[in-house]
Amino acid sequence: MPELRYNRLNDTWVIISKERAKRPHDYPTDWHKEKGDINKCPFEPGKEHLTPPEVFAVREPGTQPNTPGWKVRVIPNKFPALRPDEQFFRDSEDIHDKMGGFGYHEVIIDTPDHYKRFQDFSVGEMYLMLSVFRERMRQLYQDSSVYYVQVFKNHGKEAGKSLYHSHSQLIALPRIPKRIKTQINQCREYYIQKERCLLCDELKYELKEQVRIVHDNDRFTVYAPFASAFPFEMKIVPKNHSHDFTQTSDEELNDLAAALKTAVGKLAKLFDDPPFNLILHTAPPERNIPWDADYFYNMDRFFHWYIEIFPRMAIHAGFELGTEFFINPTPPEEAAKYLREKNL
């Protein structure tokens, strides 16, 4: 029996196939496995001159910028989608609207080890990466032309990764992206109606039901969303209501690192290192949009930051692209069960 489920946060519907539910062994495991040529890898320690100069790094004491000794290194993308030296402006071309290509596009090299896969990071290494996300986001939001910073990690070639060496990316935008606006609006509408946070409610319900829970620690819960658009999709949600990832404490970040390691570790074991995207969703600063105040003020009350993991084991084709309806061949209850039971 198929079932249609509503994803309130994204305002999308998902078709959950129950009848012909795909079990883990129905998915491919022959992912692109080439490790890339370490001799040509520009992310290796000792080859710092091959990349643009670093804008931030976590380093061993006493080491100099753009030399070895770093644990996490942030550099401008050599082929940036947006550039900080472009002008910030809005313009038009007859009937079409456009903007200047201002922004930041940075690469966060989250390990000096070419061969280390993300799921094999220690909790400490995950923590370090997350703390660099937090720090660099704080820094970029100092620039008042930055409306939103999207942090993400593409893992595996099929998920859009072009270099093998593990890295994350961020793109700082001169505009609130549509999906964030949708989410803010959906959370706001919910709050206006109930004076409760949408994600707090969801988390409370999922913890009561337990069937979609993958992992739970003191400060974070990992679960398969009720209306997952991707098979084996996961959401990592802080238990304490908080709208802004950049305000996360070190203690919270440590529990997040543990939850993240568990989530990606289980996924990697279940499907032999499948491709996935990791995406951080957090509230933008309120300052930039006074002319659209309804949407953005009081986000601290109704928005709730979270991380989503989208495994890319099924292709979104014409139907999904045409409609923003999704077909998910594995019910999240089953996905959660397989993930929960997979030992690390």
Added chain:
Amino acid sequence: MPELRYNRLNDTWVIISKERAKRPHDYPTDWHKEKGDINKCPFEPGKEHLTPPEVFAVREPGTQPNTPGWKVRVIPNKFPALRPDEQFFRDSEDIHDKMGGFGYHEVIIDTPDHYKRFQDFSVGEMYLMLSVFRERMRQLYQDSSVYYVQVFKNHGKEAGKSLYHSHSQLIALPRIPKRIKTQINQCREYYIQKERCLLCDELKYELKEQVRIVHDNDRFTVYAPFASAFPFEMKIVPKNHSHDFTQTSDEELNDLAAALKTAVGKLAKLFDDPPFNLILHTAPPERNIPWDADYFYNMDRFFHWYIEIFPRMAIHAGFELGTEFFINPTPPEEAAKYLREKNL
């Protein structure tokens, strides 16, 4: 110089990379080329018993249903995402909303020839396929529980196609999908402001500017949209304002077939048969949504049906999935130039 461009119809922004613009030879051409085993193909004439019984077909006179002699054959998908024998209902599960899995999921086998690629269809064969889309949509909209019929074609494995033998699909939904709702709303807002159709205006401007035009005939124009989300994306738009594809005349369908053949032919030649999705966008019937009348009434004035072709030569990764912002490495002006100049 990167530039951000607004896609008014979809309410999304696209980053157009101008500086490091990718030219045709920068894209891969090593697409999945396996032709599938014809002996195992359930779409071959003579193997009609391997599929569910046909619901419609264009046949040679005197031939019987579910026997050879068909030119286009429509069958229920053997593994349907939605089913007509499911109940049509709306329901909830505590905080979550859901619906019954009612709907139709059909396969349109648009040629009996296993090896014929879509770009090699004659104009007559394209016409036949389009006329079957039109007919089957008309039939399905007789069912008042059908809110929207999405017709699409996945071409190539990387675009989500699972069987090699050329086919299209349709999914009839018990709900207006989000993307259609967005488009209707955007066109409506535009019309309220200007009392003009958004796509009529766009087409008029593009025909004046010429730089993004790929092909133009008496009744249809093919162009690369100003804010293309995919490199070498194309839109095929009827010149006469019309909101509803199912009302298209035979003469129009013939010109559409010619435009479509030109568009996919040029794309196939430029990139050695790349993967793409073909998606038909048309107004749903007004009858189902009286409680949300603002969105849907008078669509004949402000909505304009069209076909979009999304080449899948670049992967939408974490950034695109997280934000609904897109990065397009080839400006549509350049894409149109290459497509225009490619001889068939």
